[in-house]
Amino acid sequence: MTGGPARTADDAGPAGPVLEVSGLDVHYGPRHRRRPALRGVCLSVAPGETVGLIGETGSGKSTLARTVLGLVRASAGSVVVGGEDVTRHGPRQWRALRRRGVVQYVFQDPLRSLDPDLTVEDSLTEPLLLQGVPREEAAERARAFLPRVRLHEELLARLPGELSGGQRQRVAVARALVTGPRLVILDEPVSALDAATRVQILEILKELRASGTALVFISHDLGSVAGVSDRVAVLHQGELVETGTTHDVVNHPRHPYTRLLIGSAPTLYSAPADRAEREALRALLRT
């Protein structure tokens, strides 16, 4: 670890999962017209593990992220973060949890994860200061973290508005990881970026896997996630239809939706015969 003592030992022991989602139901809409957004979702993330969560528009992937971060309330089931049941936590308890740096997040639009009025340096030191790290040490740790997201020290004095999209997202990633949290939720962190920048962020995330922080990497794009994740979970219409190692899910998908998803990804070497197979899977999923 680059940045001094990374995590405190007061959370659950290292053996337990950092995230345990069990039988999670979430509903949206007024009481008389409630629509399910998530149904019976179970997901467990081990310390230091990177889990890719794949889902398309309306699959409920962002709802899951928001529920884990306490921004959406579960209607059934439970969410345990770092050994602490957070399902019924109110805003104050959530603030305390965030202050302890147990869980952090990165959104698709870095401007949502960054305060536009804070310089890069302030953005990076703020979460450390909230944890009670003395200012000088915080500045030192922020500076020491920069090379890991391939940012130059010159940028420390800049505001988010003065950075490129890729630089901003790297600052957001650094801010989420600088305290060495046990869990970081990344919701479509590369979707708004061009191809070259996307590859760079993915490389950075891959390197950060070794840091001991567990990452939940949410994306609609299996290709982006596959290179970074130990395991992937596939969300379809609010249900987790398949979970497995990246290799198994990509090469031996079992659920028809996963098979359709993988068969749909545009590849340079796809066979024309795949069309009939996709058609059969669509028919199967419709029933």
Place this chain on the structure above:
Amino acid sequence: MTTVSEGLLPRRAPGAAPDAPAPPVLSLRDVRIGDRAGDREIVRGVSFELAPGRAVGIVGESGSGKTLTCRAALGILPAHFEVTGGSIEIDGTDIATLNPARWRALRGTTISAVFQDPASYLNPSIRVGAQIAEAVRAKKGLRRREAHRRAVELLRTVRLRDPELVHGSYPHELSGGMLQRVLIAAAIAAGPRILVADEATTALDVTVQAEILDMLAELRERTGLALVVVSHDPAVVARLCDEVLVLREGEVVEQGPTHAVLHDPRHEYTRLLIAEHEQYGLDRFRTTGEDT
């Protein structure tokens, strides 16, 4: 690769002997497009021929001139651009000779197009069925009731699951994938021979994209529709096209059969595009064993 079942193609006799290659429905010869203000040449020599039932792909980054090339072929170049050299023929007619009235007659019935953002091409306050029926009435001179029937039929052709329901919906009630299908339905309403799809699936989820690409492939096989597919993603072009042009800064750096260009690229720029795709595409995670 391009076996087209006999008897399905084409609706209009190509006017040639059964076994002779059909004459191209669209041909571009050394097309050059310039900026009127700064006499800058933005597209520098694009040539290809497109026969009925065939598909040509144009790959390149934004700013490479792929959209301008399509717009030139559709006669809808933005105000300050013009074709400065070469020629474009649609169904044997040099478009330089067309007046606005003849362009109107040609668009929709011979050449048609769909673009990236379907919602911006629909009127938000009119039900989508009425908008397609309008296109049908204008181009085909059908009466109201026939136009309605034809619109529902078209919505079924683009594989919308509940065509009657979609017919009565407003654009905001439909998903992006459904809207793009509605736009394709409107684009093929008057039975064009050429459909230009410019980044038409770029904004869609991957399974929806595949469904639309499959639908276009089927349409092409069944009706002999010729396709011009424009995309930044070489894999999208690989799925649909027989021939591909790689465009960079207005110049064709490589052109040939899709299989040859994408699997054995000669130009370093083509290699770069493919490497970029492979760096985050799914191909690299697939093991070669064909067990399922």
